[in-house]
Amino acid sequence: MNESVGDWWSTGITDIQPGSIRLRGYPIQDLIGSVSYPQMVWLMVRGELPSAAEAELLELTLVAAVDHGPQAPSIAAARMAASCGLDLNNAMATGVNLLGDVHGGAGQQCLEVLHRLRAEVESGESPESAARALVTEYKARKAFIPGFGHRWHPHDPRRDPLITALGRAVEAGTVSGTYLTLALALETVLAEGSKPVPMNVDGATAAIYAELGFAPELARGLFVLSRSVGLLAHAWEQHNEPTRIKGPLPKGINPTYTGPGPRSLPEN
Template structure:
């Protein structure tokens, strides 16, 4: 008889959703081993995010830097598809949870995924440096492969609205300040700035770091793997989505579409034509 067959039905049931994250029974809630009442009032929200994802409490400085990154990307206005969708959904009579879900569901590779892509890119360069390459050599080699085989926007650089994304320089400045105190190493900041410089040399013009590239620097410095970078962006942008959903829900408009109703889309299809046989209908 196998070990699984020896287990009782209750044991099998308890193992069905086994988790190292939370322990809960009547009167008890523990997150990663910490009593919830001990965390309340002592651990900040960024610290609890860290604890839930990483299993241990961060230092105050680590939690502070994480909070800085989360706070920087909360909103970018109704021109961002996720925010526009939130506002449109709010005019359709659905609950605020449905509004938020509708918006969050469009945060994918194109809108919301650039931070993950940027950190993966940085990670490739970090691995090459660990293998003995120089910073400039590793950056150049990775960009060579990118422009030959991938031929797309370099992740983390450029912004369709901002010649210089006002969030990025401040985030890099703060990362450098935390690195100077030994909280982080600064290696991902070095990598991002070296990428920016190499691309400028190749293109003949500077394409500055954007919010995705800058927050990827911080998440990389703090040791988060690339897939979690996307999740952290979703967590951050959910704040803006909630704010816009609530604001729109307090207004009287109903069924608000992407354009004012006086403006209709440009039709590019077949010109008006008769239904087959229509000319013969009177004969």
């Protein structure tokens, strides 16, 4: 009976026994002080430890996406939750739960686009022609290409250091460079119009995740891990401020009303 119950929650990740904690087979006491946090993240989600160079690339993505201030809905929501008296974990969860397809999902979506482009290149298309066909398709349905353009930054300051580091990793043989080539081809095609649409942090991190072999779904999970640091910092800052019940608009500013004018109930 006990074995059948244990099988119900079987896992290849964690082995817990009295006085023993093993993660992916490694004793926790050996991991502490021997591996970095990015290495630990990789071990937990991938099953094996990364090389130092792979872990360095992963760390860059985790640092890059930490925060974008209260201008980001997830951060603003966490701050509002904290101002309403919620504990830090609840405030952080409020922000995390805003990270969906529209806000927080572009990295995963861009990685899926890069996978699609790779399949087309493997079938005989050049990176440029595959990228151009994809851009044409997205423009025809008036859709945004995930990972490119930013509503706040004409040029995302996080793009260059990430892409430069990825280029060095390609030169060092750490990764193949296949997805970097595709991402840059897409950026080149998007620059051909009247208004260039450069790569943003989601596109740059997606290229790195693709090169490192992470599944698209994990790209969003890794973004959540990164942004949770910003959520914690902002929730804590708000927790220590006197403002209570901080709404989306400052006091004295009401949202514009667009409903019916004043009216009376009809007589019975």
